[in-house]
Amino acid sequence: MHVVATAGHVDSGKSTLVRALTGMEPDRWEEERRRGLTIDLGYAWTTLPSGQDVAFVDVPGHERFLGNMLAGIGPAPVVCFVVAADEGWQAQSSDHRDAVAALGIEHGVLVLSRADRASSQRVADVLARTRVELAGTGLRDAPAVAVSAIDGTGLADLRSALDGVLASVPRPAIDGRVRLWVDRSFTITGSGTVVTGTLAAGTVVQGDRLELLGHAGSRTVTVRGLQSRDTFHASVEPVSRVALNLRDVAPTDIRRGDALLTPDAWPATGVVGIQRTTGVAYSEVPEQLTVHVGTASVPARLRPFGTDYARLVLDRPLPLVLGDRMVLRDPGSRAVLGGARVLDADPPALERRGDGARWAKRLAAMDPAGDVLGEVAARGAVQVQHLRRLGLLSGQDAETPSGVRALGDWWVHAPVLEAWQQRLRAAVETLQERDPLAPGLSMGAARDLLRLPEERLLPQVIRGATLEQDSGHIRLPGSQGNLGPVEPAIAELERRLRADAFHAPEADELAALGLGARELAAAERTGRLLRLRDGVVLLPTAPALAMRTLARLDQPFTTSQARQALDTTRRIAIPLLEHLDSRGWTQRLDAGHRMVVR
Numbered sequence: 001m002h003v004v005a006t007a008g009h010v011d012s013g014k015s016t017l018v019r020a021l022t023g024m025e026p027d028r029w030e031e032e033r034r035r036g037l038t039i040d041l042g043y044a045w046t047t048l049p050s051g052q053d054v055a056f057v058d059v060p061g062h063e064r065f066l067g068n069m070l071a072g073i074g075p076a077p078v079v080c081f082v083v084a085a086d087e088g089w090q091a092q093s094s095d096h097r098d099a100v101a102a103l104g105i106e107h108g109v110l111v112l113s114r115a116d117r118a119s120s121q122r123v124a125d126v127l128a129r130t131r132v133e134l135a136g137t138g139l140r141d142a143p144a145v146a147v148s149a150i151d152g153t154g155l156a157d158l159r160s161a162l163d164g165v166l167a168s169v170p171r172p173a174i175d176g177r178v179r180l181w182v183d184r185s186f187t188i189t190g191s192g193t194v195v196t197g198t199l200a201a202g203t204v205v206q207g208d209r210l211e212l213l214g215h216a217g218s219r220t221v222t223v224r225g226l227q228s229r230d231t232f233h234a235s236v237e238p239v240s241r242v243a244l245n246l247r248d249v250a251p252t253d254i255r256r257g258d259a260l261l262t263p264d265a266w267p268a269t270g271v272v273g274i275q276r277t278t279g280v281a282y283s284e285v286p287e288q289l290t291v292h293v294g295t296a297s298v299p300a301r302l303r304p305f306g307t308d309y310a311r312l313v314l315d316r317p318l319p320l321v322l323g324d325r326m327v328l329r330d331p332g333s334r335a336v337l338g339g340a341r342v343l344d345a346d347p348p349a350l351e352r353r354g355d356g357a358r359w360a361k362r363l364a365a366m367d368p369a370g371d372v373l374g375e376v377a378a379r380g381a382v383q384v385q386h387l388r389r390l391g392l393l394s395g396q397d398a399e400t401p402s403g404v405r406a407l408g409d410w411w412v413h414a415p416v417l418e419a420w421q422q423r424l425r426a427a428v429e430t431l432q433e434r435d436p437l438a439p440g441l442s443m444g445a446a447r448d449l450l451r452l453p454e455e456r457l458l459p460q461v462i463r464g465a466t467l468e469q470d471s472g473h474i475r476l477p478g479s480q481g482n483l484g485p486v487e488p489a490i491a492e493l494e495r496r497l498r499a500d501a502f503h504a505p506e507a508d509e510l511a512a513l514g515l516g517a518r519e520l521a522a523a524e525r526t527g528r529l530l531r532l533r534d535g536v537v538l539l540p541t542a543p544a545l546a547m548r549t550l551a552r553l554d555q556p557f558t559t560s561q562a563r564q565a566l567d568t569t570r571r572i573a574i575p576l577l578e579h580l581d582s583r584g585w586t587q588r589l590d591a592g593h594r595m596v597v598r
Helices: 014-022 030-035 063-073 091-103 120-133 155-168 355-364 372-379 384-389 414-434 443-450 455-464 484-499 507-512 517-525 542-550 559-566 570-582
Strands: 002-008 042-047 053-058 078-084 107-113 144-146 179-188 192-199 209-214 217-228 231-233 240-247 259-261 269-279 288-293 296-305 309-318 325-329 336-344 381-383 404-407 410-413 468-470 473-475 586-588 593-596
Touching: 002 014, 002 063, 002 091, 002 107, 002 155, 014 042, 014 053, 014 078, 014 107, 014 155, 053 063, 053 240, 063 091, 063 288, 063 296, 078 091, 078 155, 091 120, 091 269, 091 325, 091 336, 107 120, 107 155, 120 144, 144 155, 179 240, 269 325, 269 355, 288 309, 296 355, 309 336, 309 355, 372 381, 372 384, 372 404, 372 410, 381 384, 384 410, 404 414, 410 414, 414 443, 414 455, 414 473, 443 455, 443 473, 455 468, 484 517, 542 559, 542 570, 559 570, 570 586
Parallel strands: 002 053, 002 078, 078 107, 107 144
Antiparallel strands: 042 053, 179 192, 179 259, 192 240, 209 217, 209 259, 217 231, 217 240, 269 309, 269 336, 288 296, 288 325, 296 309, 325 336, 381 410, 404 410, 468 473, 586 593
């Protein structure tokens, strides 16, 4: 199916035209039919001669209902722009033209309606004026057809023109992410909440779980059932008019302007950076605006940066991405001020002096088609999934740009990664020089130093800086055995213990060597010494040597027998035996007996 929205001034005959093309009544309200005035959106559909199915979203033309008109035309890719041949171009025609231009719509048909009420010269004059008015829009070269819905003149030509236009519309991605802007919400007895909208991309399947982002915040809902053209379907592809029966949401909790989204695939942004595409210079625009995007109408505050760029703070978060088009209106009048294109869907906070000027300079240099390298460079590091949410990447296997380094699911700007590595290595080297006995830079200190966006990045930064990580500390490679100025004292202690393995030095002997708790701890970390409780210090080989001796004793043995066999004192024997117990090499049977575990 294709979806076409109407556009045109009040009383141009849009609804009559849709009725003639489809045989359906687009005006849904009794008041609309009684007054002959479209107030809200209407819907109808038909099949063209080529076999193409087309749905129409009929919009109101009166200036008082311009908000409803923008909700109808916003998600539609094609427009049927109607001008009454007998009345000619009107003020509301200009409003609708400005909306078409603001939204960047490039596919459509011009219809000169009520041709039965105008002479051929009048039709030609109105067409000429219409061409001039639409010269600055995507409809400048649109095919034009003069039609009378009353006597049927030109309807066949209009259907043929629609066929040609729709054949040229690019096919949307069926496997893309879903963003369905809701234009109606109501209840059906026995079914519950139903919403309608134009499915522009992605496929909706019965049973899908979607994220509802709207006036009441964000929540998950389930698609209980779906229809298109009053027919039930198991799934619907774009572009289609769809009605979704939703579970887990009351009809009062969802309304026009809310969006149904593929979960975790879209950003919810309350601030965007925009570029003016049409209309009034931002330096002349009021600060308080109404922003129309999709079917949403949201109050916003605009901060201009020159005439063409601005920062827009929205009253509530919307699922906006790079390239999205929006219409800006002055809430004090009903006029369209102009159109804007989203360039930055996730701008940084402006907290310090000069941040605004720096961001504005970057905004003005942004490529409207997207600049992945620029985005990564501006952020320093960003998750690949976030780039996809912002519309900068598509597909699962994105190629890493030159100048970017992939660290798991993060992309890091190469200069930023190098700066992290250099800063970390410098900190480790400084610590090593200042305090050779330190175990290294703690992981916590490294996190505080680098302020990485995610803790999982630290081990990769450590490897990239050619550093080693052990027991929660980072150190230079090969520095484990370096004990600096205490090396001679440790060597002397090792010499003594090699001569008498179980003659642990007393505290005064250690003090005489200049070995305190800190020096001994450093030697133990490097594997040079073994510290037991009560200040007992031995070589790391002492437990194995002790086991050889104890294994030769009659089992079980007493503490006194072990002390005598090891030729040591009770001060040393008891901590050593407890150490052997803790390693499972010996087993304590009672207060005075142990045995070797075979």
